[in-house]
Amino acid sequence: MGRLLLNRLGGLITTLLLSSVAIFGSLYLAPGSPEDVLFGTRTPTPAARAAVAHQLHLDRPLPVRYWDWLTGVLHGNLGNSMVTGQTVSSRVGAGLGVTLTLVGISMLFVLLFGLGLGAAAAMRPGAVDAGANALTSVSVTVPPFVASTVLISIFAVHLGWFPSSGIGAGLGGELHGLGLPACALAIMNCGFLARITRNALLEELGKEHVQTAVVRGLPRRIVLRDHVFRNAVPSIATAVALLTSGMFASTLIVETAFAVPGVGQLTISSVAQKDFPVVQAVSLLLVAAFVICNALSDLVQALIDPRLRTAGRTT
Amino acid sequence: MNTPTVEPVAVVTDVAVARPSRIARLRSSLGPAGTAAAIFLIVVLLIAIAAPLIAPYDPDAQSLLSAFAGPSGAHLLGTDDLGRDILSRLVYGSRTSLLGPALVVAVALLVGIPLALIAAWYGGAVDAIVARIFDLVYALPGLLLAVLAVALFGPGLMPAVVALSIAYIPFLARIVRAAARQQRVSPYVDALAVQGFGVTRIMVRHILRNIGPVVLGQAAIAFGYALLDLASLSFLGLAVQAPTADWGVMVSDSNALMQGYWLPVLAPGVLIVLCVLSLTVLGARISGERPQPYLRMRRATRARVGTGAHSSTTPTGATP
Numbered sequence: 001m002g003r004l005l006l007n008r009l010g011g012l013i014t015t016l017l018l019s020s021v022a023i024f025g026s027l028y029l030a031p032g033s034p035e036d037v038l039f040g041t042r043t044p045t046p047a048a049r050a051a052v053a054h055q056l057h058l059d060r061p062l063p064v065r066y067w068d069w070l071t072g073v074l075h076g077n078l079g080n081s082m083v084t085g086q087t088v089s090s091r092v093g094a095g096l097g098v099t100l101t102l103v104g105i106s107m108l109f110v111l112l113f114g115l116g117l118g119a120a121a122a123m124r125p126g127a128v129d130a131g132a133n134a135l136t137s138v139s140v141t142v143p144p145f146v147a148s149t150v151l152i153s154i155f156a157v158h159l160g161w162f163p164s165s166g167i168g169a170g171l172g173g174e175l176h177g178l179g180l181p182a183c184a185l186a187i188m189n190c191g192f193l194a195r196i197t198r199n200a201l202l203e204e205l206g207k208e209h210v211q212t213a214v215v216r217g218l219p220r221r222i223v224l225r226d227h228v229f230r231n232a233v234p235s236i237a238t239a240v241a242l243l244t245s246g247m248f249a250s251t252l253i254v255e256t257a258f259a260v261p262g263v264g265q266l267t268i269s270s271v272a273q274k275d276f277p278v279v280q281a282v283s284l285l286l287v288a289a290f291v292i293c294n295a296l297s298d299l300v301q302a303l304i305d306p307r308l309r310t311a312g313r314t315t
Numbered sequence: 316m317n318t319p320t321v322e323p324v325a326v327v328t329d330v331a332v333a334r335p336s337r338i339a340r341l342r343s344s345l346g347p348a349g350t351a352a353a354i355f356l357i358v359v360l361l362i363a364i365a366a367p368l369i370a371p372y373d374p375d376a377q378s379l380l381s382a383f384a385g386p387s388g389a390h391l392l393g394t395d396d397l398g399r400d401i402l403s404r405l406v407y408g409s410r411t412s413l414l415g416p417a418l419v420v421a422v423a424l425l426v427g428i429p430l431a432l433i434a435a436w437y438g439g440a441v442d443a444i445v446a447r448i449f450d451l452v453y454a455l456p457g458l459l460l461a462v463l464a465v466a467l468f469g470p471g472l473m474p475a476v477v478a479l480s481i482a483y484i485p486f487l488a489r490i491v492r493a494a495a496r497q498q499r500v501s502p503y504v505d506a507l508a509v510q511g512f513g514v515t516r517i518m519v520r521h522i523l524r525n526i527g528p529v530v531l532g533q534a535a536i537a538f539g540y541a542l543l544d545l546a547s548l549s550f551l552g553l554a555v556q557a558p559t560a561d562w563g564v565m566v567s568d569s570n571a572l573m574q575g576y577w578l579p580v581l582a583p584g585v586l587i588v589l590c591v592l593s594l595t596v597l598g599a600r601i602s603g604e605r606p607q608p609y610l611r612m613r614r615a616t617r618a619r620v621g622t623g624a625h626s627s628t629t630p631t632g633a634t635p
Contacts, residue, residue, distance in 0.1 A: 253547050271465060
């Protein structure tokens with residue numbers, strides 16, 4: 001178990017480091033240097049340009065700047081926004097809570113409906129299964145942005161139950177405002193989880209030990225709980241971790257569609273404004289969320305399934 | 316994914332006297348859902364090709380006087396906030412909406428297949444390095460990669476397509492590599508090698524041909540998801556730019572949405588969903604995920620757990 005953990009942690013740090021190099025490097029090699037963004041449409045004198053470049057440390061070699069930035073990041077200093085002048089950490093921090101709440105609520109929906117639908121489909125072959133199959137086939141192809149527009153059209157514009165953009169103040173307002181975005185984020189993932197749950201349960205149902213348990217005369221309830229569900233948990237947990245990582249990427253779309261002030265919207269708006277320090281920080285954050293969830297999907301199996309613990313590696 | 320060869324699934328005719336026609340065989344191997352998906356996709360493709368002949372209006376022609384007109388004889392699907400004909404915009408939008416993902420899949424296949432074949436053929440260190448790179452790229456969300464590309468090169472279809480191509484290489488290459496590795500160890504490959512056929516020839520003419528259905532099916536599925544990603548990016552204003560008729564751009568028309576006109580926004584959304592649905596259904600059929608084993612498994616499990624112990628099904632029926 002310890003070795004597996006170390007192994008995954010090593011992979012995690014390597015991925016994060018490499019992507020930080022890629023993100024930092026690519027943004028500064030981009031056409032249009034960062035100081036041009038500050039000057040906007042004005043054409044600066046060479047002296048003014050040099051002064052700004054010096055102030056932003058842009059006159060130093062790239063590896064030095066990367067090192068400064070990296071040590072800054074490790075000390076919690078992400079630099080300052082080039083557009084608003086605020087510290088990047090305060091801008092990102094403000095959005096992080098909202099995004100985490102959004103993903104949390106959405107995951108709750110996914111677990112509730114995805115697991116429910118998948119279990120129903122596996123337990124009731126025939127009409128229920130066929131219906132669930134049709135439902136999930138469609139729902140896995142409904143992208144968050146289409147779901148957003150449909151939900152806004154119905155629940156915000158026509159019924160007026162939820163706000164179409166932004167979130168209210170306080171916990172109540174925040175939850176009310178995040179209801180529709182969370183749904184939009186959940187629809188596709190519900191379909192995926194339902195399918196995975198159904199297939200995992202059916203696979204377990206087909207195992208010989210389940211048949212043995214039934215033949216021994218164990219009540220159906222106990223067979224399902226101890227022999228079927230218990231064994232299906234690892235693959236379902238893996239899927240949940242993977243889906244969560246995908247959700248962080250999808251927040252880019254949903255938060256923009258609903259004007260939710262989270263990290264996703266911050267990413268898109270700072271890309272539009274070419275606010276490089278913010279883009280760096282948020283994209284690294286999203287990559288981190290994505291990569292951590294992926295690593296969790298590996299670890300969670302070992303945590304849940306004692307048979308994998310001694311194996312050391314899962315690949 | 317398991318069975319790389321396509322044999323027509325259960326050509327069921329009561330009196331199988333004559334060999335069924337090519338079309339009939341194709342239909343039976345695709346199944347009703349697959350056939351419907353294929354027909355829908357062919358129609359969309361034809362519409363995209365013949366857009367100028369089909370579209371009743373210029374997709375960019377504005378007439379503010381007839382803005383937000385409902386469906387009528389003149390405008391079958393009504394008009395949007397600038398009075399542009401929605402049907403015409405949908406017809407023309409199919410061009411940009413399909414071109415982007417086609418490029419993504421083409422590039423991903425062109426780069427991914429050779430890499431995957433080489434990795435599968437040589438194994439060892441080469442395989443390990445290639446697999447490691449795939450894993451690394453696979454760890455990054457394609458959407459974020461595309462957003463970063465836009466931050467670098469400015470909004471447009473090309474930066475988004477390039478970034479997504481990179482993100483889709485490992486998606487397809489991992490599947491090709493796994494399928495090719497299975498072929499690599501089969502006796503016919505050794506036989507060919509012993510006969511002195513060249514590596515490239517064996518890889519391209521034999522291995523690639525045998526895993527063709529898997530590659531084609533997964534490419535169709537990747538096409539669907541690339542379509543989704545590109546439409547999402549266009550929706551965000553990062554890929555195809557606003558005045559151009561494109562399904563993703565059309566969905567982003569929040570002006571219409573807020574005023575309660577859902578048709579200009581929902582119609583392209585429905586088209587996107589239908590296209591992706593067809594592509595995933597068709598892709599799953601082509602790559603060999605057939606429902607037959609499922610059915611067997613379902614009946615067997617019902618007999619076992621559903622009705623209790625008195626089941627005569629043997630466990631062999633359960634595992635496909």
